[in-house]
Amino acid sequence: MGISPGLVPPTPNDDKARAMPPWLISVRDLREARLAIRSGVPILDWKEPADGALAPVSKETWTAAADWLQRRSHVGGPRPALSAALGEPGLATRIAASVPRSFRFAKAGPSGLDRPDQLREFWGTLTASLPESVELVAVAYADHEAAGSLDPETILALAAECGMHRILIDTFQKSSGSSTALLGRQRLLSIGAQIRRHAQWWALAGSLGLADVQTLQSWFRQSRDTFPDCLAVRGAVCDGDRRGRLCPDRLRRWAAQFDGPAAAKMRKGGLQTQSKPVIF
Numbered sequence: 001m002g003i004s005p006g007l008v009p010p011t012p013n014d015d016k017a018r019a020m021p022p023w024l025i026s027v028r029d030l031r032e033a034r035l036a037i038r039s040g041v042p043i044l045d046w047k048e049p050a051d052g053a054l055a056p057v058s059k060e061t062w063t064a065a066a067d068w069l070q071r072r073s074h075v076g077g078p079r080p081a082l083s084a085a086l087g088e089p090g091l092a093t094r095i096a097a098s099v100p101r102s103f104r105f106a107k108a109g110p111s112g113l114d115r116p117d118q119l120r121e122f123w124g125t126l127t128a129s130l131p132e133s134v135e136l137v138a139v140a141y142a143d144h145e146a147a148g149s150l151d152p153e154t155i156l157a158l159a160a161e162c163g164m165h166r167i168l169i170d171t172f173q174k175s176s177g178s179s180t181a182l183l184g185r186q187r188l189l190s191i192g193a194q195i196r197r198h199a200q201w202w203a204l205a206g207s208l209g210l211a212d213v214q215t216l217q218s219w220f221r222q223s224r225d226t227f228p229d230c231l232a233v234r235g236a237v238c239d240g241d242r243r244g245r246l247c248p249d250r251l252r253r254w255a256a257q258f259d260g261p262a263a264a265k266m267r268k269g270g271l272q273t274q275s276k277p278v279i280f
């Protein structure tokens with residue numbers, strides 16, 4: 001079971017890319033998506049940040065995003081991969097079937113699911129509902145106690161068992177610090193190593209600021225191969241907090257960090273379709 005070619009960690013000769021992976025921005029509408037694209041973001045995560053960590057946008061906005069992506073294929077230029085946030089379990093299972101086929105990824109929070117069998121069943125239901133072309137990403141919360149969910153290490157192990165290729169680590173509450181502060185150096189290094197042992201790809205989110213990125217780079221200096229494959233951001237690129245609008249100046253500051261070969265490769269359309277997890 002492998003990782004999509006376009007999302008494979010950078011090659012050993014690619015020092016700059018190894019130092020900084022591609023990034024992802026959460027957007028709530030087309031206006032924000034256009035702004036994010038101008039900053040060279042290869043993955044757009046569609047969510048309503050004012051309604052929770054993984055709250056979805058409306059189905060109409062999904063459709064508008066899919067149409068916009070389709071139009072971009074006619075005019076040329078970078079085509080981002082689209083990802084849909086589905087919310088937490090109850091809502092996610094109701095709306096998963098409506099995710100447009102042209103979205104690459106979907107993810108749902110595991111809050112309230114504190115037993116492995118519950119999480120397996122949840123992922124199975126979502127996988128059966130999502131269009132075949134949309135890959136389900138496993139989510140673990142750094143502040144899992146607040147979410148009433150399993151801890152990240154247990155979720156990673158279950159995801160590997162279920163044949164899932166991609167993991168997002170985020171924070172459920174957006175007021176209790178960053179995922180780096182919550183998990184700390186030893187746990188994040190160990191999580192990175194656990195993910196690599198299973199040849200999985202991972203994105204790290206959770207109130208990340210540029211200072212967190214520097215901290216991560218220093219923590220992972222001795223084990224760059226296990227550094228997150230993607231850093232996912234919202235609050236730090238907004239006016240005010242994550243519920244505000246994307247801020248062009250902040251986007252520029254972040255974009256300067258991510259202008260590496262790995263991001264360029266992804267912008268050229270290196271993402272490949274991933275097969276469904278085999279267990280479901």
Ligand SMILES: O=C[C@H](O)COP(=O)(O)O
Pocket residue numbers: 026045053170171174205206207208232233234235236242
């Ligand atoms: O998936 C990315 C999240 O939306 C990150 O949001 P945040 O940076 O506000 O925690």
